[in-house]
Amino acid sequence: MSVGRLWWDDGAEEASDIIYFGTSKKRLSTLKFIGQYGNGLKSGSMRIGKDFILFTKKEETMTCVFFSQTFCEGEGLSEVVVPMPSWLTKNREPVTDDPQKFSTELSIIYKYSPYKTEAELMRQFDIIYGKCGTLLVIYNLKLLLSGEPELDVKTDKEDILMAEALEE
Template sequence: MAARYGALCRAHLRLEYLRANATTHDFLFGAIAELIDNARDAGATRLDIFTVDNDQLQGGFMLCFLDDGCGMNPREATHLIYFGKSSKRQSASKLIGCYGNGLKSGSMRLGKDFILLTKQEDTMTCVLFSQTFCEREGLDEVIVPIPSWSVSTRKPVLHDAAMFAVQMSIIFKYSPFTSEDELMQQFDAIYGKSGTLIIIYNLKLMLNGEPELDIKTHSADMLIAGLPDNLPEKWSLRAYTAVLYFDPRMKIFIQAKKVETRYLPYCFYRPRASFSERIFIAYCGNSYKMYPYFTFCFKAIAQNEIEKAKKDLKLAEQAVKEAKCQLKHLEESFLHEDNEPAHLALQDALENAKRTREKLEAKQR
C-alpha cells in the first residue's frame, strides 16, 4: 500500500512509535503547553486556543491553536515532521524548544490527527499528520501530505501535479475539510502577515466515552474532566496558562477571552487568591491561601522587577509630557508647520505609557 504514495514525505518513523511517544505526557496541560511553547518560540504576540464543534469527529469538537508568529515556509514545514530535528538548537536566543519532539508528542497526546496550516511571506503550507490515515490505509510508516500554495495567486506551488493531487485527495478524505475552498478558508483565519493554525481532531476519549477536555462547564475555559483538585492550575487551562511563564510575553486567549497572566515570583512571594478562587478554595474547605508553596526566595526578584517597572513607567510618562509640550509649542508658535509628526510622537508616547502601566499592573497583581 505504501508504494502508492512513493513520492510523498515520510516522517521516518513507525506508527507504533508515534503512539508510544504520545504517552510521555501524563498531564494533559503539559501536552497543550508544547503547542503554546512553539507559538511563543515563533515570536507570536497573540495565541488563541479555541474549539470548534464538529459532531462528525471523535470527541465532538476540534481543538485549535492560532498564532501570529513567524509561520513556516514549505521547507521548514517539511522539517517539522521529523523527530529529534530542531533548528532552535542552533539559535543563540533563549527559545524553549530544542528536542524536535514537542509538537508531535503533544498533539498526538491530545488527538489522533492534526492538520497544520502555516503562512510565511508568499507561501501557505498545509501539513496533515494523521494516525487515522495511516491506520485505515494499512501504512505502518507515517506518510505526511505537505502541499503549498502562493498567497498572492492562491495557486499551488507545484513541483509535481500528480503528487499534489494525491496529497489533496488524502487531505479531503482524512481532514475535517473536504474541498480546496474550505482549506483556503482556514488559511484566511491566519490574520497576521504570517502565522500558524493547528487543528487537532479525533480527540482522545476517557473510558466513559467523553473527551478528556471539558469545554461545557465554563464557556471561557477548558477543564480536565473529572474531580477538581484544590489547585486550579491542575484542572483549569485558564489558571494553568496564567502562570505558565516566568516572563509572559504573548497574550493568550482561551475561547476568545484573554488570560490574565500572573507574575510568578510575586505569586509565590505573596500568595493571594482572587475573589472567585477564594470562593472555590473556601468551597473545598481549604484555607484562603492560594499556593501551598510559600517562599521568600522570590521576594527580592519580585520587588526589583516592580521597582524597575515603576521606573520605566516614570520615564514613559515623562516622554508623554515632553511630546505634549512639543505639540503645544508648535501649535502656539504660529509657524504653520506640519504638526503631523508631533501628533504621531505623542500617540506613540501615550501607547508606550499604556503598555508600561499594564506591565507594572501585571507584576503587582
C-alpha cells in the same frame, strides 16, 4: 468528530521540519525557546488526538501539513506518510513540480480531515492574521475513561486559542 484548535503567530520555521522528531532551528540559538528540541508538536498533538492538520503562512507561501494516524491506519501503511501541499499566498496557485502528487495529497486530506474542499482549506489560511502565522487543528480527540475528551471543547465554542490571538 471532536476538534481542538490552537493558533499562534510566529509562523512555522519550515513546514517540512515539523514532521521530523528532533528537528528544530531554535536549537542553534543561544536563547532558550519552547520548541528547541523539535518533539512537542508531534508528541503533544498525538497524545491529545489521533490526527492534526497544520496551516502555516510564511512569506509568500501557504503550507498545509497533514499528520494523521487515522489515514495511516485506514490505508494500512507501515510508514508514516505526511501530505504537505503548498500554495502561493498572492494568487493561491499550487507550488509543485508534480501536479499528480499535489492532487493525491489533496485527495488524502479531503478523505481523512474535516476539510472536504480546497475552498475549506483556504478559509483556514484566512484565519491566520498577517503574512505569517500558524493554525493547528487537532481532531479525533482521545477520550478519558469517562468518555469525555481530556480537553474541554464542549463548553468552549472557540476550542483552544492562545491569549495573544484574542488581543489583536
